[in-house]
Amino acid sequence: MGVRLVLLRHGQTAWNAEGRLQGQEDVPLNEKGLLQAASAATPVAVYQPVRIIASDLQRAAMTAQALGEVTGLEITYDSRLREIGYGQWEGRTRDEIGADVLAEVYESAENPRGVDGESLTDAAARTAEALAEIAASGKDGETIVVVTHGTVARAGVQHLLGVPHELWEGFRTMGNCHWLILEREPHRWQLVSYNLHA
Structure with a gap:
């Protein structure tokens, strides 16, 4: 079976509701x-995770804490799981840009992105690096939950799967608190499910 990663996108924030690009701005969850x-x-707890690792931005951390309360697991944080940096676009809507x-x-x-922000390829590479290390730390048959952000979850998985850049827009960004399942087998990654929700 290999190691299973469940990538969970954070819940909604006020900026999500307003259509504002958040990037690495530390916006909390709204009600x-x-x-x-x-x-x-x-x-998500039904997958019986052995660990929960989250982006250190509070919208992801707060989402992870809700899962930690159900599972009794401690949360660890990895800044490589942060959302793509949108630079000068952060806090702005697409209409404003x-x-x-x-x-x-x-x-x-x-x-x-945003003049002084991060490229999608750079964000995908750092996320993929983190996911590969997390999977390598697990044992066969274990599940690890990774709580992260929409753009980097999608791009990081595409990077691991070897999807060409020109096809990346073919994956829709997951909804808030939706998740995907990725398995690391000895010689390959497999996307098992995508954009699941409660």
Whole structure:
């Protein structure tokens, strides 16, 4: 079976609700997000995780804490699981940035987001590195839950699976408190399920 990773996206924040790009701004869960985290905790706990590792941004940490309360597991944190850095775009809506600017930047995964932000390829590489290390630390048959963010969950998994950059937009970003299941077998990664929810 290998090691199973369950990647859980954090619950909703006020900025999610307003359509604002969060990036690495440390925005907490709103009331709906707290309810989502509590609702997701029980079905995710059914996978019987042995560890919970989260991004150190508080929206992910708060989501992980809800799961920790159900499972009794301690949470550890890894800054490599943070969302992509959007630089000057953080806190702005897509309308405020402008469709033409977004289209130009999004033409390539190599382009930095928000002028001084991170490229999608760089964010994918650091996330994939963290996921590979986490999986390598597990034993055969174990499940580890990783609580992270929408863009890096998708891009990190695509990087591990070897999906070409030009096809990355073919994966929809997971919804708040949705999750995916990824398995690390001896010589390959397999995406088992995607965008699951309570």
